[in-house]
Each structure stands twice: as C-alpha cells, then as structure tokens.
Amino acid sequence: MMINSLRKIHYSWVVLAAVCGLALANSVASLNVLTVFFLPMSDEFLWNRTQISGAASLGALLGAGVAVMTGRILDQTGPRVILAIGALITTISMIALSQISAIMAFYIFYGAARVSDQGFIQAVSPSTIAKWFDRNSGMAVSVLFAVTALGGVLLPLISQASIAEFGWRFGWMVLAVIMFLVGVIPTILFVRSPKDLDENDGDGVELENFTIPEFSLSEVLHTKEYWFLTATVFVTGIATAGIGLHIVPYLVGQGLDPEEAVATVSVRFIASAIGGLIGGILADRYTPRLLILVAISVRVFSIALLIFADTFLKAVFSGALGGISDGIQSTVLVLLLVSYFGKNNVGGIYGVNRAAAVLGFSAGPMIAGIGFDITGNYNYIFYGFLLLTILSIGLVFSTNRTYPGVR
Template structure:
C-alpha cells in the first residue's frame, strides 16, 4: 500500500486528510441537503413533506443499530473496508436517486445512504482517528468535525445551484461525484489501522491519552460511568435534532422573518466548525471531560436565551452558541471515551454510543412536534430541553475514570 513509501510519523496526517474528505462528502446524507430537494421533488411527484422526511428517519434508526455492529467490526478488521463500502453505498444511492420515479425507490436508496452515513461512516471515522494519534488527538478530531461542518455549509449551496441550473436530478449526481472522488478514492488508498509505532509519535501525549486501563466492550457496558455518558449523549441528541428541526418555525412564530430564521441554521453550522476546532486545543490542554462539561454549559445558556429570542441579534447569537456547543461536544465525546476506556475497543464502544445519539436524533423532533401539536406552543418543550441540558451536565460531571 501507499503508506509503506511514506515516513510513518507523518502518515497519520494523510489518514486525517482522507477522513476529512470523507466527512465533507458525507454531508450529502444530511437532512439539510434533503431540505434543498423538498420543493422540486414534491412538485414533480406530488409527495408531501412527511413522506420525504420518513426516509431520513427510518434510515437513521436502522443506522443506529448498524453502528453497534460496525464499530465492533472496525476493532477487528480495520476501517478501510467498512468506510470504503459506506462511501460506495452513498455514491450509488445518489446515482439511483437521480433516476427515481417512485416513492419506494426514494425510500430504498435514501434510506441506504442514511444507514451508511449514521451506521458506517460517522461511527468508524472518529474512532479510527483516535487510534492513529497519540498526541494532538483533540486537534485531529476537531479538524475532522470541522470539515464535516464545512460540508454542511457548502454542499447545500452547491446542490442548490446545480438544481437551479440543471434540475434536481443533477443535484443528486453532483453529490455522487463529490462522494466518489473526495470521499471514496482517498479513503481506500490511505485509510487503514496503525501498527505498532505507526501513530503520531512526534507529539507528546495529552491528558486525553493518559489511559490507565484498556476496557473491553463488556467491561465498559458494566460501568455506571459509561451509562452516564451514554444517557448524556442521548439527551444531547434530543436537543440537537429537536431544536434544529423546529428552530425555523419557532423563530417565525416569535415574529422574525423566515429569512432571518433560516440564517440561524447557516450560522449554526459555521459556529459548529469553529467550536470543534477550538475544542481540539482545549482537549489537548485540559482534557476531554472539562471540555464536554463546558460545551454542555454553553448549550444551557443558548437554550435559555432562545426561549426569549425575538430579535435578529438574539436569534443569530443563540444559533452561534448552540452550534459552537454542538461542535465542541462532538469533538470531545469520542476522546472522553478513549480517556476513560482506552483505544483497543473504542470502535465498538463509540458504535454503541453513536447508537444512543442517533436514537436521540430520532426522538427529539417527534417530542417537539407532539408537544407543539398538543399545546400550540414551543415554550414548554424548550423549557423541558433546558432542564435536559442541565441533566446532561450533571451526568458528565458525575463520571470518573475507574480501573478494572
């Protein structure tokens, strides 16, 4: 393979570059991309938004189950095959979506892309990075999540332009091309598992790498500290998706224009990238646990301000805080797991944790929607989310490293 022709101390950065390309391209499966296709597909096929959204929810739920298996498999067989298959599934699904004429075809192939997104690519990539980097791991993971956020900003714009000029089918083909050339090709050429001495030994170890013991998956699942982390991750998944999907109608209901409401979504992705990048430096200096707690505390503030937001500045500011918190937390959680339970089985451990997060993604929008339908207001559910954010801080603050 290519890596034997390169100096080993630097190869980890090529792995990072390949995974960043994959993370960027993988935003093709995000709901913010699907939103761009809503109107043109609904107009051509007379589909309603519930029908279109259903494929995303079903795919994410199946992906949550797949993440448990794929994370475990990556510990034994390495990441290249799993990530390569995931990238190909997304590529061929996007091509198939460009040719579809029936709702069942949309469900099959968009659902497959979402399973690959949640169950394969987003599960295996972060845990792979933690195995390649002995030092600067916080920085490496933050760069990865930064490119993921960048894809969330740029790909919807590029797709929208393609749809405006050439139609919605060309939008899916564009996304297929991006995944194949930026995601699949670098991944199969560069990404593998490190052997002894192949991590980034040129860096000193950070607090996140000071691991007292390597835990097996079963030992981890028998630890109350893991369950505190898993429940906190589930809760933050509820908050991220519950607020994210309903933020526009909430702000419009507060008297703001749709344009201002939508702009908060873009601000959220941009600040998420910044939050992830800043978190990387904080993790390497202070460790992942204080970073996670700080990120969750920022989310408490953002939700508290959002409840009363009714001006342009307040909407943008709360969106920036929420995005920064989400980006910082996403970066820190995987390294928190490594610092508590070690690297050897981090793929399986992160896979289970990812399943909790995806379950929260699925539950959050439903909780907010039902609450609004029953009460006619988002106020009560936002206060409930505020209390859940406080609970997540308490849970992470209650965890401690343990030995077996």
C-alpha cells in the same frame, strides 16, 4: 506504490486527510442538507413534515444497530472496508434520490444514506483517528470534526444554489458527485489500519498506540459512567436532530426569509468547526468532562435563545452558540471515552455510545414533526428539547474516572 511515496510523511496524517475528505463529503446525508430539500420536495409531492422526518428517523434508527457492529469490526479488521462501503452506499443513494417520485422510494434511499452516515462513517471515523494518534490525538480529532462542520457549511449552500438554479433533482446529483470524488476515492486509496502499516512497513506507526487497554468492552458496559455518558448523547441527540432538521421551516415561520434561515444553518456549522478546534486544543489543558459540561451549558442558552428568535440577528447568535457547543462536545466525547476506558477497544466502546446518539437522532425529528403536525408550531417541542438538555448536564456531572473491576 502510492503509500511508499508518502513514506516521509507520518502516515497518520495521510489517513487523517483522507478521513477528513470523507467526513466533509458525508454531510450530503446530514439533516442540515435535507432541511434545504424540505420545502421544494414537500411542495412538489405534498408530503407533510412527519413523512419526510420519518425517513431520516428510520435511517438513523437502523444506523444505530449497524454502529454497534461496525465499531467491533473496526477493532478487529480496520476501517478501510467499512468506510469505503459506507461512502459507496451514500453515493448510490444520492443518485437514486434524484430520480424518485414516491414516498416509499424516498424512505428506501434516504434511509440507506442515513444508515451509511450514522452506522458506517460517523461511527467509525473518530475511532479510526484516535487509534492512529497518541500525543496529538486532541488536535487530530478536532481537525476531523472541524472539517465535518465545514461540510455542514458548504453543502447546504451548494444544495441551495443547485436547487435554485436547476431544481432539487439536480441538487441530489451534485451531492452524489461530491461524495464519490471527495469521499469514495480517497478512502479506497489511502485509509489503512495502523496494524496493517506496522506489519508492512514497521516505521510508519506510533507503536505506543498498541498498549494493553485499561478496559475491555464488557468491563465498560458494567460502569455507571459509561451509561450516564450514553444517556447524555441520547438526550442531546434528540434535541440536536429535532432542531436541526426543522430549523429552516421553524425560522421561516418566525418571519425570516428562506435564504436567511439557510444562512443560519451555515453559521451554526462555521461555529461548530471553530468549536471543534477549540475543544481539541483545550482538551490538552483541561479535563474532557469539564469541557463537555461547559459545552452543554452553552447549548442550553442557545436553545432558549432560539425559542424567541424572530430576527436574523437572534437566529445567528443562537446558531453560533449552538455550533460551538456541538463542535466541542463532538470532539471531546471520544477523548473522554479514551481517557476513561482506554484506546484499543475504542471502536466498540464508541460504537455502542454512537448507537445511543443515533437513537436520539432518529427520535428527535419525528418528535418535532409530529408535534408540529398536531399543534401547528414548534414551541412546546423546543421547550421539551431545552429541558432534556438541562437534564444531560446532571448526567455528565455524575461521572468520574473509574478503573477495571470497580463498579
């Protein structure tokens, strides 16, 4: 059996490698890839930006509801089936997108990919890794988010090259192949639950992962700390997704070439990968709360700089700062939840929190798209995103570690 042949390797690292492959491939459904398809598809079909943004928002909104359920299912049955179903949905959706000619079909299939992205894969992957690791959890989660960011660097470039050479339909097919080879196959072959391996092999799991949780999900839902953190990911999700989907057309409107605008997206994700690794390392030395406060503060400066970015250098600097902020916050958030509320129910805890983030992701692109269609520019919208990000600093600052039974 393949698992037995890997017995000498602590199986937590095998699971991490497989989930990282899926996370990298899952960038096919990210807003940073969709923004590369934005102009060629809108030019061919005469779709406006609100219409295209609506598909991303609708899919994310539905994914929010799914995330609540998949988080609870993870705690009860493990991650393999959830992640495999998500990867297959995305693969099929990418194939279908290469054949569409109507806006309704775009909504159906891109919406399905976003549900899979937000509700299945991103809602479950970090909690899966947190359950497998104990002493090295910070490093493991940081590797996961760094690889996720790497996908955000590579796949927009691959998409842009495919579109430039063969057209946008071919671009979607390339993304389908990547998801199947890098996401579907490793997930089916290698992803397991720690409980499964403990029952079968006995010596492949860090048993200290299965301590009695400090909080049940119902207790967590009665703490102000949890809802302040949930509000934080909601408002930062609005700003992140609103800017993320529209950054290429925004920078083109600021005078940059399309290639420079796409390169800025790649710089942001390179910085996000670096930020994720930094966050994981620093989480072993500093409190996650402090790191998230620093990350959001950096994001405030990044958005402020982006508003005035009319050169490639300014855009790259803004993207680098924003990427570092994204990487640190994404990595440290799940560690903060574990440090506040325990590990065994982290699937359900993170799932509800992720649902709030996804709601923000769904609202952000629509807000930016409607704002642009009404005013003809992004200035007022981006100023609003800046204010929301400043608000989130106060929300995180108001949280402190609590204990079961303390409200």
